[in-house]
Amino acid sequence: MGEVRIGVYICHCGTNIAGVVDVEEVRKYVEGLPGVVLAKTYPYMCSDPGQNLIKEDIEKGLIDRVVVAACSPRLHEPTFRRVLREAGLNPYLLEMANIREQCSWVHMREPKKATEKAKDIIRMTVAKARLLSPLQPVEVPARQEVLVIGGGIAGITAALDLANAGFRVYLVERAPSIGGHMAQLDKTFPTMDCSQCILTPRMVDVARHPNVQLFTNSEVVGVEGFAGNFKVKVLKKPYYVDLDKCTGCGLCVDFCPIEVPSEFDVGMAPRKAIYIPFPQAIPHVAVIDPEHCLYFMKKKCMVCEEVCQELAAGAIDFSQQPEEVELDVGTIIVATGYDLYDPTQDEEYGYGRYEDVITALQMERLLSASGPTRGEIVRPSDKEKPKKVAYIQCVGSRSLRPGHASYCSRVCCMYAIKQALQLKEKYPDIDVCIFYIDLRTFGRGYEEFYWRAQEHGVRFIRGKVAEIWRSRNGRLVVRAEDTLTGRVLEEEFDMVVLSAGLRPSKGTEELAALLKIPLGPDGFFLEAHPKLRPVDTVVDGIFVCGTATGPKDIVDTVAQAKAAASSAMALLSRGKIVIEPFVAAVDEDRCRGCGRCEEVCEFGAVAVEEKDGRLVAHVNEALCKGCGACSVRCPTGAIKVRNFRPEQIRAMVSSVAG
Amino acid sequence: MSSLILDMREADPKFKYRVKAIPGAEKLTVCFQCGACTPDCPVAKRVDIFRPRRIVRLALFGFKKRLFSDNLLWLCLGCFGCTEMCPQGVKPTELIEALREIGAEEGILPPSIKDMMKALLSTGRIHRITKARERTRTKMGLPALEEPNMEELEIVFASSGLAELVSGKEEK
Ligand SMILES: Cc1cc2nc3c(=O)[nH]c(=O)nc-3n(C[C@H](O)[C@H](O)[C@H](O)COP(=O)(O)OP(=O)(O)OC[C@H]3O[C@@H](n4cnc5c(N)ncnc54)[C@H](O)[C@@H]3O)c2cc1C
Ligand SMILES: Cc1cc2nc3c(=O)[nH]c(=O)nc-3n(C[C@H](O)[C@H](O)[C@H](O)COP(=O)(O)OP(=O)(O)OC[C@H]3O[C@@H](n4cnc5c(N)ncnc54)[C@H](O)[C@@H]3O)c2cc1C
Ligand code: SF4
Ligand code: SF4
Ligand code: SF4
Ligand code: SF4
Ligand code: SF4
Ligand code: SF4
Numbered sequence: 001m002g003e004v005r006i007g008v009y010i011c012h013c014g015t016n017i018a019g020v021v022d023v024e025e026v027r028k029y030v031e032g033l034p035g036v037v038l039a040k041t042y043p044y045m046c047s048d049p050g051q052n053l054i055k056e057d058i059e060k061g062l063i064d065r066v067v068v069a070a071c072s073p074r075l076h077e078p079t080f081r082r083v084l085r086e087a088g089l090n091p092y093l094l095e096m097a098n099i100r101e102q103c104s105w106v107h108m109r110e111p112k113k114a115t116e117k118a119k120d121i122i123r124m125t126v127a128k129a130r131l132l133s134p135l136q137p138v139e140v141p142a143r144q145e146v147l148v149i150g151g152g153i154a155g156i157t158a159a160l161d162l163a164n165a166g167f168r169v170y171l172v173e174r175a176p177s178i179g180g181h182m183a184q185l186d187k188t189f190p191t192m193d194c195s196q197c198i199l200t201p202r203m204v205d206v207a208r209h210p211n212v213q214l215f216t217n218s219e220v221v222g223v224e225g226f227a228g229n230f231k232v233k234v235l236k237k238p239y240y241v242d243l244d245k246c247t248g249c250g251l252c253v254d255f256c257p258i259e260v261p262s263e264f265d266v267g268m269a270p271r272k273a274i275y276i277p278f279p280q281a282i283p284h285v286a287v288i289d290p291e292h293c294l295y296f297m298k299k300k301c302m303v304c305e306e307v308c309q310e311l312a313a314g315a316i317d318f319s320q321q322p323e324e325v326e327l328d329v330g331t332i333i334v335a336t337g338y339d340l341y342d343p344t345q346d347e348e349y350g351y352g353r354y355e356d357v358i359t360a361l362q363m364e365r366l367l368s369a370s371g372p373t374r375g376e377i378v379r380p381s382d383k384e385k386p387k388k389v390a391y392i393q394c395v396g397s398r399s400l401r402p403g404h405a406s407y408c409s410r411v412c413c414m415y416a417i418k419q420a421l422q423l424k425e426k427y428p429d430i431d432v433c434i435f436y437i438d439l440r441t442f443g444r445g446y447e448e449f450y451w452r453a454q455e456h457g458v459r460f461i462r463g464k465v466a467e468i469w470r471s472r473n474g475r476l477v478v479r480a481e482d483t484l485t486g487r488v489l490e491e492e493f494d495m496v497v498l499s500a501g502l503r504p505s506k507g508t509e510e511l512a513a514l515l516k517i518p519l520g521p522d523g524f525f526l527e528a529h530p531k532l533r534p535v536d537t538v539v540d541g542i543f544v545c546g547t548a549t550g551p552k553d554i555v556d557t558v559a560q561a562k563a564a565a566s567s568a569m570a571l572l573s574r575g576k577i578v579i580e581p582f583v584a585a586v587d588e589d590r591c592r593g594c595g596r597c598e599e600v601c602e603f604g605a606v607a608v609e610e611k612d613g614r615l616v617a618h619v620n621e622a623l624c625k626g627c628g629a630c631s632v633r634c635p636t637g638a639i640k641v642r643n644f645r646p647e648q649i650r651a652m653v654s655s656v657a658g
Numbered sequence: 659m660s661s662l663i664l665d666m667r668e669a670d671p672k673f674k675y676r677v678k679a680i681p682g683a684e685k686l687t688v689c690f691q692c693g694a695c696t697p698d699c700p701v702a703k704r705v706d707i708f709r710p711r712r713i714v715r716l717a718l719f720g721f722k723k724r725l726f727s728d729n730l731l732w733l734c735l736g737c738f739g740c741t742e743m744c745p746q747g748v749k750p751t752e753l754i755e756a757l758r759e760i761g762a763e764e765g766i767l768p769p770s771i772k773d774m775m776k777a778l779l780s781t782g783r784i785h786r787i788t789k790a791r792e793r794t795r796t797k798m799g800l801p802a803l804e805e806p807n808m809e810e811l812e813i814v815f816a817s818s819g820l821a822e823l824v825s826g827k828e829e830k
Contacts, residue, residue, distance in 0.1 A: 399745030481693035
């Protein structure tokens with residue numbers, strides 16, 4: 001390798017960098033560094049003229065290595081790589097020196113020291129750049145199948161878009177039926193479509209689609225691999241019913257002697273130990289709940305089997321075992337939704353103590369024409385029609401108290417207004433009162449929806465409720481301050497509905513660990529960038545959508561699901577995936593085949609194999625993450641991560657500490 | 659007392675920073691006026707102008723005159739009910755204490771409190787202990803009360819500036 005000729009380009013980033021770091025001083029200093037042949041500053045290096053500056057210097061033959069001292073490589077490294085490629089230079093002869101996020105932004109009040117630190121950062125980067133080698137990106141074929149985890153409206157929508165585009169989709173749903181929360185809702189704001197009427201056809205479409213394979217009552221238990229080539233293990237839990245034979249007639253359900261609270265009706269009605277989750281369930285089959293079934297608990301009963309054998313399809317099969325299936329997929333979409341906050345811990349509201357204090361999801365079941373009361377609103381305690389109903393907003397949300405969430409759950413203002421309107425429409429003389437802190441009606445048509453509720457006479461009281469108790473006559477007393485008049489009020493109601501917030505769904509942490517994707521401080525999956533990459537995760541090939549990334553209404557959930565489907569398509573449609581070449585490479589002459597690299601690699605990416613009569617290490621470039629653990633362990637220095645070689649790291653260290 | 663129009667010339671926008679600097683009152687500025695602190699406050703139930711929420715508001719805007727009039731701050735019982743309810747971690751109880759401190763620094767102390775302090779300084783106790791009370795103590799098997807250590811008390815009063823407050827310096 002002859003003498004290198006490095007060009008250093010120092011960005012002002014407007015005043016982001018130049019407002020703190022004396023870029024001209026840095027430029028003069030950098031000019032004198034070994035290997036540097038020119039150093040320039042420019043207001044915005046990422047702009048067109050900024051990029052051209054580099055391009056022209058390369059094309060004139062002035063430089064053969066580039067250092068851009070600007071923002072984080074996460075932001076613009078790809079941009080500048082492209083500039084090198086377009087100018088005819090190998091794109092990997094570029095190094096970024098981060099003097100914004102790691103310097104000017106964090107040392108805003110110490111311009112002198114920041115300037116010195118910028119010099120240090122660039123000196124290190126130049127030291128590394130002197131030893132860069134040209135590389136070629138690694139290409140691997142991408143599988144054309146997609147795994148969608150979660151069968152709520154988000155998962156169903158993403159699966160359908162992908163299937164219609166010709167990709168094979170595996171849809172994995174933990175519950176015995178797809179549908180998610182939307183299946184439990186009655187009508188939906190802001191248009192008041194009946195939830196089932198718009199959801200059920202989509203459920204049927206996805207189930208019947210030739211490109212979709214459903215795995216209900218199933219969970220993802222293992223994930224390995226990388227974008228384009230994931231290997232996934234799915235655990236199918238038994239229904240104890242043969243899905244091919246069961247006709248969903250429900251005879252077994254009628255005869256089963258065991259009753260437990262129904263999950264679907266959120267405890268507002270019972271279900272049996274063998275049950276069909278809800279009338280529109282898909283698959284529309286019976287499932288046995290082994291935690292309550294007499295056969296599984298005490299080895300007796302088996303009435304369902306008898307009934308089904310004698311009168312129906314002979315579908316019951318107590319001997320079914322869990323089954324593990326392995327799937328190969330190119331991308332994964334996470335759409336695991338939310339759980340409703342359980343307000344039992346908020347003792348001041350008496351949920352769980354007073355029957356007539358219910359959550360809004362329970363109210364959805366009462367409102368639903370196919371619900372346990374066929375749409376009649378009755379007080380749970382005495383089955384009477386309530387004359388006065390109160391809604392309490394922000395239950396478990398917007399609060400720093402232990403067990404609460406600091407965020408706003410986004411949908412509860414709107415769903416409370418929706419239910420209030422429905423109550424008013426069903427029973428015009430009912431009195432509905434909403435106790436709120438702030439009302440958040442931000443979407444298209446949402447404020448107008450609020451307006452409609454006001455027109456119908458729904459009362460809105462601005463004050464967070466402090467306490468609910470039951471008076472002697474059995475009615476519930478709500479105490480709050482009407483902050484707009486400064487008066488404390490105590491008012492009796494027949495029912496109180498808690499507008500409970502949205503929480504990450506159970507199992508989110510475990511799934512995040514399997515997929516190696518991070519969670520936000522709120523416990524929901526974290527997107528790669530809230531604005532620019534809202535459905536990507538930091539792991540290539542894994543996308544996330546809907547309420548899995550935080551509270552959302554159906555409108556936003558579906559928009560994200562469609563975005564995730566398109567992003568998955570964009571990744572797979574080229575048929576191959578390009579991987580950065582920063583992976584381990586073996587110098588076979590030096591390798592002694594000792595296998596220590598194989599021992600330390602966490603990703604199973606190195607293996608010692610026989611080659612031409614002797615043992616040498618071999619790297620699977622698609623699996624290697626470039627962590628460098630092997631390089632540290634190798635006794636002969638035969639295995640090194642490309643462009644992160646020990647001599648480069650040493651050069652960087654000695655340039656600051658040497 | 660309260661008039662319908664807030665005269666913003668009376669508001670001191672810097673006051674909140676002075677309050678926030680006192681330990682316990684740091685969260686003053688995040689109050690979103692939800693009112694959860696008020697309904698269960700035993701004082702608010704009896705005194706119309708006393709609302710923990712209103713006190714936070716007045717402090718936030720810096721309406722010092724209103725805050726320090728009507729003995730408002732001294733009505734709080736320190737029951738911590740509001741603090742328990744507050745979703746924003748504002749801790750109105752401690753905030754009120756901080757405001758009392760500021761009031762005291764500026765020489766604003768209600769006469770009743772001054773009297774209490776004076777009693778403490780002269781007798782070593784806030785309340786007078788009657789013979790009857792002492793008899794009750796003995797009946798209940800409680801040990802006899804120790805004599806207050808006046809020397810220590812005087813040092814505390816002098817070094818904390820309480821002595822000066824109680825003795826003369828009139829309200830500003
Ligand atoms: C009371 C109430 C009323 C509402 N009303 C409205 C309304 O009127 N209009 C509106 O726009 N929005 C409304 N919403 C919000 C609406 O429910 C959500 O926007 C929507 O359901 C989110 O869909 P999702 O697919 O993201 O999540 P979900 O519906 O929660 O679906 C997630 C699915 O993933 C499954 N799952 C979870 N974890 C796993 C796992 N590890 N493996 C496999 N599967 C898993 C779950 O079983 C579930 O089927 C309301 C919400 C509530 C609480
Ligand atoms: C003061 C202010 C502050 C904001 N701050 C934030 C913030 O902090 N965070 C945030 O998330 N959002 C913020 N927003 C919102 C943000 O601006 C928008 O969400 C975003 O810019 C919308 O992007 P767009 O591409 O849809 O529309 P636009 O940015 O309006 O782009 C539309 C483009 O189409 C062009 N165009 C229009 N008609 C035609 C035509 N007939 N033919 C061809 N071209 C056409 C226009 O010239 C324009 O270039 C803010 C908005 C405002 C007003
Ligand atoms: S390269 Fe980075 S630092 Fe420079 S203008 Fe662009 S964003 Fe700003
Ligand atoms: S065997 Fe179990 S599921 Fe079947 S009828 Fe008996 S209790 Fe119900
Ligand atoms: S949407 Fe409304 S009720 Fe729900 S947390 Fe936000 S402000 Fe509170
Ligand atoms: S407060 Fe007054 S101005 Fe505002 S909406 Fe009501 S009536 Fe109209
Ligand atoms: S409870 Fe807290 S946030 Fe609400 S008004 Fe009182 S101090 Fe403010
Ligand atoms: S601490 Fe004071 S302000 Fe708070 S509830 Fe008790 S008496 Fe009221």
